[in-house]
Amino acid sequence: xxxxxxxxxxxxxxxxxxLLAMIIGLTLAISIAIIEELKIFKILLIIxxxxxxxxxxxxxxxxxxxxxxxxxxxxxxxxxxxxxxGNINYINISPVLCGVIxxxxxxxxxxxxxxxxxxxxxxxxxxxxxxxLGMNNNVIFFxxxxxxxxxxxxxxxxxxxxxxxxxxxLVSLISVNDLMFQTKNIILITNKPYKWYLLSAFIYxxxxxxxxxxxxxxxxxxxxxx
Numbered sequence: 772x773x774x775x776x777x778x779x780x781x782x783x784x785x786x787x788x789x790l791l792a793m794i795i796g797l798t799l800a801i802s803i804a805i806i807e808e809l810k811i812f813k814i815l816l817i818i819x820x821x822x823x824x825x826x827x828x829x830x831x832x833x834x835x836x837x838x839x840x841x842x843x844x845x846x847x848x849x850x851x852x853x854x855x856x857g858n859i860n861y862i863n864i865s866p867v868l869c870g871v872i873x874x875x876x877x878x879x880x881x882x883x884x885x886x887x888x889x890x891x892x893x894x895x896x897x898x899x900x901x902x903x904l905g906m907n908n909n910v911i912f913f914x915x916x917x918x919x920x921x922x923x924x925x926x927x928x929x930x931x932x933x934x935x936x937x938x939x940x941l942v943s944l945i946s947v948n949d950l951m952f953q954t955k956n957i958i959l960i961t962n963k964p965y966k967w968y969l970l971s972a973f974i975y976x977x978x979x980x981x982x983x984x985x986x987x988x989x990x991x992x993x994x995x996x997x
Contacts, residue, residue, distance in 0.1 A: 774957045781953035785939045791871050796878030804886040826880040832941055838873040839945045870942035881931045889923035921993050929986040
C-alpha cells in the first residue's frame with residue numbers, strides 16, 4: 772500500500788529532523804552554559820541568552836515561520852550590502868534546513884535552562900576539592916563538574932526530547948515532508964481523516980514509548996555508580 776510506504780518515509784524524515792535538531796540545539800545550549808559557568812566570552816553569553824529569551828517569548832510556530840522567511844531575507848540583504856552578486860530579490864532556502872534550524876533553536880532555549888540549573892545544583896565543595904588537589908579551574912570543570920551535570924540534566928533533557936518530537940509537526944507549515952505533512956496529503960487523496968490521523972497518532976506514541984525506554988537506559992548508565 773503506497774500510503775503506508777509514504778508514512779514510513781515521512782516518519783524517518785521526522786526522526787532525522789528531531790535528532791539533528793537535538794544535536795545542534797544541545798551543542799549550542801551546552802556551549803552557552805559552559806561559557807556562563809566559566810565566566811568567559813561574556814559577549815557571546817549576552818548574545819546567546821538574549822537569543823534564548825526571544826525564542827522562549829515567541830510561540831513556537833512563529834519561530835518556524837520567522838526562520839523560514841527571515842533567512843532568505845537576511846541573505847538578500849547581505850548580498851546587496853556585502854557580496855553584491857547581482858540584483859537578487861529572493862533566495863530559495865531549503866525548508867528542511869530552516870526546519871532544523873528552528874527546531875534546534877527551540878530545543879536549545881529550553882535545554883540551556885535545564886543545563887544551567889543542573890550546574891547550579893552541583894555543590895561548590897566540588898570546586899574546593901579540586902583546588903585542594905592542585906587542579907586549575909578548567910580541569911576541575913571538565914573532570915569533576917561537567918560529568919556530574921548530566922545526572923541532574925538528563926531527566927529534563929529527555930523530557931525536552933519528547934517535546935521536540937511533537938514540535939516536528941510544526942515544520943509541516945513550511946512544506947517539510949514530515950509525518951504530519953504526509954498525513955494531510957494522504958487524507959486529501961483518500962478522504963479518510965480518522966484512519967490516517969489515528970495511524971499517525973499511533974506512530975507518535977510508538978516513537979515516544981521507544982524514546983522513553985532509551986532514556987531510562989541512559990539514565991541508568993549515568994547514575995549506576997551513585
